[in-house]
Amino acid sequence: MTADQKIAEKSVINAGAAFERALNAALVHNPAAPERLIFNSGISCSSGISGISGQSKGWPEKLLTCLSGGADSTALALLAQSYAARRGIAHRCLLVNHNIRRNAADEAARVAARMRQHGVEVEILTLANPAPLSGLQEWARRERYAALTEIARREGAILLLGHHRDDQAETVMMRLCRGSGIAGLAGMRVLQRRNGAVLVRPLLALCRQDLEDVCRTAGVDFENDPSNADARFERVRVRGELSRIAPENNQLSSQLVQLAETAAAIDDTLLAALERAGIAGSFTLSGAARLPKSVMQLPELIRNRALVRVILGVGGMPYPPSQAALNRLSKRLLAGQAATLGGCRFLRESMPPPQDSLKITNQEARI
Numbered sequence: 001m002t003a004d005q006k007i008a009e010k011s012v013i014n015a016g017a018a019f020e021r022a023l024n025a026a027l028v029h030n031p032a033a034p035e036r037l038i039f040n041s042g043i044s045c046s047s048g049i050s051g052i053s054g055q056s057k058g059w060p061e062k063l064l065t066c067l068s069g070g071a072d073s074t075a076l077a078l079l080a081q082s083y084a085a086r087r088g089i090a091h092r093c094l095l096v097n098h099n100i101r102r103n104a105a106d107e108a109a110r111v112a113a114r115m116r117q118h119g120v121e122v123e124i125l126t127l128a129n130p131a132p133l134s135g136l137q138e139w140a141r142r143e144r145y146a147a148l149t150e151i152a153r154r155e156g157a158i159l160l161l162g163h164h165r166d167d168q169a170e171t172v173m174m175r176l177c178r179g180s181g182i183a184g185l186a187g188m189r190v191l192q193r194r195n196g197a198v199l200v201r202p203l204l205a206l207c208r209q210d211l212e213d214v215c216r217t218a219g220v221d222f223e224n225d226p227s228n229a230d231a232r233f234e235r236v237r238v239r240g241e242l243s244r245i246a247p248e249n250n251q252l253s254s255q256l257v258q259l260a261e262t263a264a265a266i267d268d269t270l271l272a273a274l275e276r277a278g279i280a281g282s283f284t285l286s287g288a289a290r291l292p293k294s295v296m297q298l299p300e301l302i303r304n305r306a307l308v309r310v311i312l313g314v315g316g317m318p319y320p321p322s323q324a325a326l327n328r329l330s331k332r333l334l335a336g337q338a339a340t341l342g343g344c345r346f347l348r349e350s351m352p353p354p355q356d357s358l359k360i361t362n363q364e365a366r367i
Contacts, residue, residue, distance in 0.1 A: 011213040015206055019079045022202035026191040027060060027158065060089065062157035066148055067093035067122065069111035069223035072162035075211035076203060078218055080160055081120045092121035094151060096144045100131050111223060118220055125151075137233055145316055149197035153287060163188050164203045164211060169253035170238050172260045175319070177238075183308055183320060186267045187260035195316040195362065196287020207250070267305075274306055281310050289314050289360040293348070296334055303330060310360045315343030333358065 065080045067073045077093050084091035093115060097108040105126070112122040125147050132139050152159040168187050175184040192199045203211065215222050231237055246252040274280040279298075281291035289310040295303055307329065308320040321329075321342045329346070332339040339346045340363055347359045 011210050012217045015075070015210045015214050016079060016082070018205045019076075019202045020083060022190055022205060023083065023160075023200060026200045026202070060156075060158045062090040062155055063160055064148070064152055064155070064157045065091065065093045065160045066144075066162065067095045067111065067115065068162075068225070069095070069107065069114075070162075070225055070228075071212045071215050071222040072164055072167075072203070072208070074115070074220055074222040075214035076160060076162040077115060077120050078118070078214060078220065079202075081118075092123060094148055095122055095124050096147060097124055097126040098131065098140045098143065099127055100136065100140065107223065114221060118218070137227075137235075141318060142316075145194060145318075149195035149199075149316065152197035152199075153195065159197055159199045161199055161201045162203055162211075163201045165205060165207045165257055166239075166253060168204055168260055169242065169250075169256040170235055172256040173238050173242065174234060176256075180319075181323070182263050182270075183267050183305060185259060186264035187257075189264065193283060193313040196283070196285070196314070270302070270305060271309065274302075279306070281306065283310075283313055287314060287362055290349070291358045291360060293356040293358055295358075296330065300327070300330075311342040311344050314360050314362055315341075316362070317342045 063080055063084050065073065065077045067077050073093075080091055083089075095108055095112055097104050099105070101107070108124050108126075112124055115122050127143050127147065129143060148159055151157070172185060172187045175187070178184070188201055188204065190201050190204060192201070212222075227233065228236065231240070242252060271280060279292045279295050281289055281295070283289045291306065291310055295306045297303075298306070304323060304326040307326055311317065312320060320326075325341060329339050329341045333346060333348075336348060338348075343363050345361050345363050347361075349357050349359045
């Protein structure tokens with residue numbers, strides 16, 4: 001075995017261990033019965049399971065992996081398949097064909113066949129809605145998550161996503177540029193709730209190279225998405241800037257990830273305080289949420305954070321609304337009016353004090 005092979009093998013062992021640590025931490029309390037649990041908008045890599053409270057129900061019965069065919073999701077699928085097989089858990093991959101490129105269907109079939117050869121079950125989901133002429137990536141993300149979370153919620157499964165450490169650094173840089181607050185700078189979380197489904201990102205401690213090593217060591221090829229080099233997209237431009245600023249080391253990326261972990265710890269502490277006070281709200285199996293109306297009497301910054309938590313959990317938006325939009329929402333709710341924001345519909349539920357609450361449903365769902 002050559003030195004390079006030894007390094008790659010060690011990288012794969014480390015990747016498998018990091019994957020298991022992250023996934024186990026997120027699943028110590030099985031979120032299969034979300035109406036009995038209180039979730040933050042997510043938990044960070046460093047915060048363990050502090051973002052979840054509720055009664056332990058054991059391990060989940062099913063894992064779903066979001067598969068694109070790139071190195072990240074291919075490595076995730078391989079790690080998840082190994083994990084599931086050793087624990088007797090059902091696992092399959094969901095591959096979304098956005099029908100954006102002319103050869104999209106052929107690529108999806110090729111990826112599915114490749115993974116099936118390695119014992120991984122794959123289901124191809126073809127989007128029916130036509131792609132828009134502008135805002136392509138945002139549309140694709142929204143449609144993809146809608147399809148994936150619908151299946152995960154219906155089957156009571158955990159949805160695994162392949163975001164990694166380099167993605168996290170790019171996300172934090174993008175949010176810095178937008179002037180995000182603490183919740184935004186916390187970046188992507190290991191555990192998140194979206195559209196009533198439970199999402200886990202078990203690769204956030206790993207970099208892109210680690211995941212390519214997993215694929216190569218397993219002898220599994222992967223796709224190279226041409227959009228990853230298309231400078232029309234913000235993330236691609238940010239990736240290029242990070243590479244330009246620190247071309248020979250990843251110090252800047254590491255600092256951005258450290259910023260995310262620090263911001264997440266602060267944000268988790270605030271949300272934990274809301275939970276202890278009994279005013280953090282709760283989610284239901286249907287994907288709705290309830291928030292005590294007393295939250296509206298809290299100071300603006302704390303009130304807005306509580307609202308962001310349920311908006312992200314129910315509406316499924318990838319990032320929170322602006323402070324100005326949250327303040328407009330609060331004004332309507334304090335006036336006793338119905339309101340919408342971030343894909344959510346807010347309605348007052350008349351109950352005897354102190355149980356008076358707000359019901360939050362997905363704007364596209366039936367009430």
